[in-house]
Amino acid sequence: MFNLISWELFKTYAKWRTYIGFIAVGVLLPVIMWIMWIEGGKFIQYQLRTLQSEFLITGNLFNGWVIAQIIMNGLWVHVPSLIALVAGDQLSGEATAGTFRLTLIRPVSRTRILNAKYIATLIYTASLVIFIAALSLGLGQWIFGTGDLIAVDPREGIVILAEENLLMHFLFAYLLAIWSMFVVASLAFFISALVENAIGPIIITMTVLAIFYVITFLPVESVEDIKPWLFTTHMNVWQQALRDPMDWDIIRDSVLILGAYSASFWAATLFLFRRKDILS
Numbered sequence: 001m002f003n004l005i006s007w008e009l010f011k012t013y014a015k016w017r018t019y020i021g022f023i024a025v026g027v028l029l030p031v032i033m034w035i036m037w038i039e040g041g042k043f044i045q046y047q048l049r050t051l052q053s054e055f056l057i058t059g060n061l062f063n064g065w066v067i068a069q070i071i072m073n074g075l076w077v078h079v080p081s082l083i084a085l086v087a088g089d090q091l092s093g094e095a096t097a098g099t100f101r102l103t104l105i106r107p108v109s110r111t112r113i114l115n116a117k118y119i120a121t122l123i124y125t126a127s128l129v130i131f132i133a134a135l136s137l138g139l140g141q142w143i144f145g146t147g148d149l150i151a152v153d154p155r156e157g158i159v160i161l162a163e164e165n166l167l168m169h170f171l172f173a174y175l176l177a178i179w180s181m182f183v184v185a186s187l188a189f190f191i192s193a194l195v196e197n198a199i200g201p202i203i204i205t206m207t208v209l210a211i212f213y214v215i216t217f218l219p220v221e222s223v224e225d226i227k228p229w230l231f232t233t234h235m236n237v238w239q240q241a242l243r244d245p246m247d248w249d250i251i252r253d254s255v256l257i258l259g260a261y262s263a264s265f266w267a268a269t270l271f272l273f274r275r276k277d278i279l280s
Contacts, residue, residue, distance in 0.1 A: 004116035012120050017089065021082030021128050025075075029135050032074075033067060033143055064141030065149040065166050069242060071136045076177065076236060080184040080209055081202075082128060087121045087188035088201025091273070114273050118189060118266060125185040126178045133174040149242065161244055173241035176251070180235040183258050184209070186265035193269045231261045 012018055149161040149169075161169060187208065191201040212232040215223055227233050234254035240246050 001112060001116065004112060005119050008116045008120035009123060012086065012090070012124055015086075015089070018086050018124065020085060021079075022131055024082060025128070025132055025135065029071060029132070030139065032071060033139060036062075036067060036070075037143060062144060063147035063149075064137060064139075064144045065146065065161075065163070065170070067140035067144055068133075068136040068170060069149065071132075071140075072173070072177065072238065075132065076180075076238070077213070079128070079132070079181065081206055083125050083181055083184050084188040084202045084205040086124055087185040088192045088205055089198045090117045090121050090189055091192040091269075092195050092198050092201050110274050111270065114270055118186075118269070121185050121189050122182055125181050129174060129178045129181055133170070137170065159242075159244055161242065165244075169241050173238040176238040176241055176255070179255060180231075180237060180258055183231045183235070183261045183265070186262040186269075190265040190269045190272075193272045229257070231258055234258050 146163055148163050149166055150159070184205070188201050188205040191204045195201060195204075209232065212230050216227055216230055216232045234257050237251060237254035237258070240251050240254075
């Protein structure tokens with residue numbers, strides 16, 4: 001199995017489209033930080049203008065931790081498209097290239113081949129989030145320095161996290177972000193088993209995400225009972241890692257629901273792939 005996964009990883013990272021996400025992030029994040037550096041913390045001062053009128057706040061409020069949080073708030077909506085670009089190509093790309101028949105004549109079961117492709121997809125997904133984490137924290141702290149993190153909690157108001165605990169908070173946040181992105185990768189992987197071209201899974205995945213996002217953020221009472229069961233409602237669970245104390249009930253429920261979606265997409269893909277008539 002290890003050899004199969006290694007081979008699938010080689011094929012995944014040998015494709016040029018695999019690096020589109022890394023290039024996009026590598027260009028976009030420095031540009032965002034450059035703009036924030038020019039602004040000189042006006043964004044943070046605007047958010048805390050009421051608090052500063054009542055309390056004396058000292059220290060570096062506009063630091064690398066704050067920048068990393070701002071970037072995560074903005075990118076968790078856009079990163080799925082970069083993941084779908086690769087995950088949606090895992091099965092449909094081989095169908096388009098006509099290599100499946102040669103692959104499946106080997107004395108290896110379809111289940112093992114599919115599992116190897118799925119694991120390779122998850123590894124790519126994790127590597128992209130880790131790249132975002134490393135660039136956000138490393139470059140952010142190099143440019144803006146360090147300090148305490150002031151986070152805005154809709155229920156508790158202003159939450160101040162001490163600098164000495166921030167690394168563990170952010171590591172847990174990125175771990176939860178990886179877990180949520182696994183759902184997107186699993187969805188795109190499932191759709192790639194349904195179609196025979198490499199573009200379809202990307203378009204369909206982003207369409208599904210757009211519909212779910214609209215329902216999630218739609219302020220209509222008639223859909224309130226549906227929202228807790230949509231995976232898009234729980235994709236920002238990483239924000240709970242930047243709370244003190246963390247709401248472990250919310251984290252547990254979100255992790256379970258996201259995991260159930262990923263497992264369901266994987267099981268459906270396996271069911272289809274084992275019964276699919278490979279003609280190319």
